[in-house]
Amino acid sequence: MIEVRQIQEGEVARFLELLCEVFELDHGRASTVFYSEPFYDLRRKWALFENGHMASILTTTPLDFGFGNAIGIAGVGTVASQRKKGFGEKLLQIVLEDAARNGEPHAILFAHQDVLYKRCGFETVDHVIRAAINQTCQLPYSGMIPEAQVEEMYAEWAKQNPLRLNRDERRWRYWRYVFRETYAAPGGYVASETNLCREAIFSTPPEVWPLLPSAEWYGLRSMTKFLGVPTKHEREELLVMTRNFPDVPQMFMSDQF
Numbered sequence: 001m002i003e004v005r006q007i008q009e010g011e012v013a014r015f016l017e018l019l020c021e022v023f024e025l026d027h028g029r030a031s032t033v034f035y036s037e038p039f040y041d042l043r044r045k046w047a048l049f050e051n052g053h054m055a056s057i058l059t060t061t062p063l064d065f066g067f068g069n070a071i072g073i074a075g076v077g078t079v080a081s082q083r084k085k086g087f088g089e090k091l092l093q094i095v096l097e098d099a100a101r102n103g104e105p106h107a108i109l110f111a112h113q114d115v116l117y118k119r120c121g122f123e124t125v126d127h128v129i130r131a132a133i134n135q136t137c138q139l140p141y142s143g144m145i146p147e148a149q150v151e152e153m154y155a156e157w158a159k160q161n162p163l164r165l166n167r168d169e170r171r172w173r174y175w176r177y178v179f180r181e182t183y184a185a186p187g188g189y190v191a192s193e194t195n196l197c198r199e200a201i202f203s204t205p206p207e208v209w210p211l212l213p214s215a216e217w218y219g220l221r222s223m224t225k226f227l228g229v230p231t232k233h234e235r236e237e238l239l240v241m242t243r244n245f246p247d248v249p250q251m252f253m254s255d256q257f
């Protein structure tokens with residue numbers, strides 16, 4: 001018998017175990033992140049059970065785009081011995097139907113391969129790229145921008161286009177959950193996580209990027225071009241796949257789920 005549903009409290013440990021098994025994660029480290037991340041919500045952890053045994057899992061994240069509510073899908077996995085039996089597809093279809101019924105009709109995910117997701121109505125709309133910044137990078141001596149100011153600048157940017165992601169209080173908690181240094185750029189800011197930059201807003205590209213000299217950019221290719229981030233040695237890392245989206249979303253990978 002096949003059953004698909006949100007997991008219950010007593011099933012969390014098995015869910016985490018399966019997640020670690022499928023993605024080869026260290027259980028100790030994964031469990032710290034798993035329970036403490038600001039979007040932790042049992043109602044968004046789904047599983048397919050075969051004869052009472054958890055066989056496939058996934059997690060959804062609420063996303064508030066200007067055009068409407070969407071879900072981000074991540075951590076899709078099936079126990080190795082149970083693959084290719086249609087479990088992944090069944091789980092995804094039921095989660096997508098449930099989300100649509102509950103006012104989240106749009107879906108997005110980042111993937112290495114498209115096979116399973118195309119069958120569920122997703123299309124590849126872009127790629128996530130990683131690249132070196134093709135411009136001088138130097139951390140400034142000036143202090144970081146206060147968080148409230150960053151939030152204000154982001155909100156102003158987000159409201160200019162319905163394809164952009166809005167951030168509520170919980171999303172900002174998630175943003176701060178990953179430590180970021182945020183320095184001023186012309187008309188905005190550049191945020192970095194040690195030597196990785198996944199978010200920048202500016203009116204004209206900085207002449208000197210407030211980043212470590214070895215810094216890399218990680219973002220949607222369309223966003224990279226649109227913003228004018230100077231890059232070199234670009235590598236494609238992930239497919240950006242959406243379902244029922246009006247167009248390619250304008251989001252930063254700092255909101256990756």
Ligand SMILES: CC(C)(COP(=O)(O)OP(=O)(O)OC[C@H]1O[C@@H](n2cnc3c(N)ncnc32)[C@H](O)[C@@H]1OP(=O)(O)O)[C@@H](O)C(=O)NCCC(=O)NCCS
Nearest residue numbers: 022075076077078083084085086087088089113114115116
């Ligand atoms: C991807 C995965 C969840 C599919 O689960 P499943 O229960 O076998 O799914 P289904 O039986 O419904 O579909 C199988 C199809 O998924 C495809 N698939 C395998 N790995 C895939 C991946 N990483 N991304 C997309 N599709 C994938 C297979 O090609 C297969 O199609 P085929 O039979 O025509 O070759 C499973 O292979 C898995 O857990 N892989 C390891 C974890 C992973 O890479 N997850 C995806 C990243 S978020």
